[in-house]
Amino acid sequence: MSHIDHDNPSTPGKFKMEKSSYMNRIRWHYSSLAKLTFWSFVLFLGLILVFFFKSPTSTSSPLPSDLYRRSLRTYSWGGPAWEKRVRASSRTRSRNGLSVLVTGAAGFVGTHVSAALKRRGDGVLGLDNFNDYYDPSLKRARQALLERSGVFIVEGDINDIALLKKLFEVVAFTHVMHLAAQAGVRYAMENPSSYVHSNIAGLVSILEVCKSANPQPAIVWASSSSVYGLNTKVPFSEKDRTDQPASLYAATKKAGEEIAHTYNHIYGLSLTGLRFFTVYGPWGRPDMAYFFFTKDILKGKSIPIFEAANHGTVARDFTYVDDIVKGCLAALDTAEKSTGSGGKKKGPAQLRVFNLGNTSPVPVSDLVSILERLLKVKAKRSVTKLPRNGDVQFTHANISSAQMELGYKPTTDLQTGLKKFVRWYLSYYDSGKKSAQ
Numbered sequence: 163m164s165h166i167d168h169d170n171p172s173t174p175g176k177f178k179m180e181k182s183s184y185m186n187r188i189r190w191h192y193s194s195l196a197k198l199t200f201w202s203f204v205l206f207l208g209l210i211l212v213f214f215f216k217s218p219t220s221t222s223s224p225l226p227s228d229l230y231r232r233s234l235r236t237y238s239w240g241g242p243a244w245e246k247r248v249r250a251s252s253r254t255r256s257r258n259g260l261s262v263l264v265t266g267a268a269g270f271v272g273t274h275v276s277a278a279l280k281r282r283g284d285g286v287l288g289l290d291n292f293n294d295y296y297d298p299s300l301k302r303a304r305q306a307l308l309e310r311s312g313v314f315i316v317e318g319d320i321n322d323i324a325l326l327k328k329l330f331e332v333v334a335f336t337h338v339m340h341l342a343a344q345a346g347v348r349y350a351m352e353n354p355s356s357y358v359h360s361n362i363a364g365l366v367s368i369l370e371v372c373k374s375a376n377p378q379p380a381i382v383w384a385s386s387s388s389v390y391g392l393n394t395k396v397p398f399s400e401k402d403r404t405d406q407p408a409s410l411y412a413a414t415k416k417a418g419e420e421i422a423h424t425y426n427h428i429y430g431l432s433l434t435g436l437r438f439f440t441v442y443g444p445w446g447r448p449d450m451a452y453f454f455f456t457k458d459i460l461k462g463k464s465i466p467i468f469e470a471a472n473h474g475t476v477a478r479d480f481t482y483v484d485d486i487v488k489g490c491l492a493a494l495d496t497a498e499k500s501t502g503s504g505g506k507k508k509g510p511a512q513l514r515v516f517n518l519g520n521t522s523p524v525p526v527s528d529l530v531s532i533l534e535r536l537l538k539v540k541a542k543r544s545v546t547k548l549p550r551n552g553d554v555q556f557t558h559a560n561i562s563s564a565q566m567e568l569g570y571k572p573t574t575d576l577q578t579g580l581k582k583f584v585r586w587y588l589s590y591y592d593s594g595k596k597s598a599q
């Protein structure tokens with residue numbers, strides 16, 4: 163019995179099929195046709211599904227976050243006028259000047275670093291996706307500030323490889339100051355994929371393009387003091403353990419340090435990671451305590467003062483932004499050249515990591531007292547238990563390594579730095595045009 167017959171068993175009492183060869187051929191023909199139609203349909207369905215899930219504009223793709231889709235879809239770049247602006251912004255004023263691509267240039271630290279580089283004659287091109295993690299109008303105001311000093315910020319995402327390649331085609335950047343990231347420890351519980359998108363995938367995109375660039379640039383990038391996580395040995399030194407992150411943000415920064423090692427090892431990229439400790443100052447970030455405390459104190463709203471177990475003090479090594487900028491510039495100036503070319507390593511390259519802190523942790527309640535004096539308003543304090551959602555009890559930097567190799571020496575104490583912040587805050591928000599969100 164052929165397998166065709168086997169598939170059509172005879173039923174007693176019913177019409178029994180003639181097993182003539184002609185009939186067999188006809189049945190074989192119809193059965194094959196049915197199978198062919200069935201498999202064509204399956205293939206067609208498969209193709210539709212593949213197209214549906216791979217499409218960047220698909221709304222049901224489970225992987226990229228909203229941020230990812232938004233950031234890669236809405237920006238337009240290119241064209242002769244755009245290239246002209248890119249070139250002009252990146253041009254150095256002196257022969258030995260650096261030509262730096264600053265990612266996250268519309269951000270708090272990025273704006274200060276870009277302005278400082280431009281002031282001393284370096285070529286600076288910014289890149290930022292202006293996402294709405296916090297009030298984008300503040301990013302636009304920083305952009306306007308930089309524009310006045312001749313810095314153009316390209317609007318785009320660090321995951322846009324085509325854009326990055328184009329930028330390196332137009333300008334032979336000597337350095338990349340990579341500051342773009344999803345910052346903040348608490349937001350990671352709300353939107354974890356934005357951290358993976360910017361801090362891991364975005365870092366890899368940057369390094370991929372840098373490794374293939376000719377010449378390869380040297381890269382300085384922002385890690386974070388949060389990599390020390392639950393480490394209890396103080397002050398935190400670069401040699402201390404960093405394998406106990408307390409937040410997804412910290413974990414992505416730690417991953418970044420390992421990724422940096424890989425690209426240094428395989429491709430000869432010169433890489434310097436800077437572990438910033440709670441940076442504050444004018445044009446700061448509205449999601450940070452010193453910023454929203456100021457806003458809430460002025461509004462008469464109560465502010466949460468966190469307390470660790472057994473009434474333990476929560477303290478931070480607050481570092482003024484101008485000190486951080488000096489550390490960033492020193493890291494760029496002392497960065498050795500990358501050693502690879504054409505995507506291949508030619509010899510060992512520099513790999514560094516430095517703490518950039520202030521070396522004097524201040525209890526958060528003291529920060530509030532300083533703000534009260536500067537704002538001349540009594541704060542409504544509400545002492546609350548430190549939640550376990552990413553914040554650590556204290557941070558304290560050992561900066562001897564940065565001191566020795568970068569000549570880094572912070573000079574601004576919290577009182578002086580906050581005075582400058584409050585002066586900026588009042589003039590920025592009290593001008594009547596804007597209100598802190």
Ligand SMILES: NC(=O)c1ccc[n+]([C@@H]2O[C@H](COP(=O)([O-])OP(=O)(O)OC[C@H]3O[C@@H](n4cnc5c(N)ncnc54)[C@H](O)[C@@H]3O)[C@@H](O)[C@H]2O)c1
Nearest residue numbers: 266268269270271291293319320342343384386438440441
């Ligand atoms: N401010 C601090 O206290 C502190 C402390 C430790 C580490 N850091 C790190 O320093 C860097 C700068 O921090 P900041 O305080 O200026 O933060 P910020 O949020 O003000 O600046 C980051 C900028 O990057 C941009 N950005 C984010 N994802 C992007 C993407 N995928 N593509 C393009 N642009 C993108 C944002 O729009 C923003 O303007 C970050 O890497 C941050 O993690 C900051």
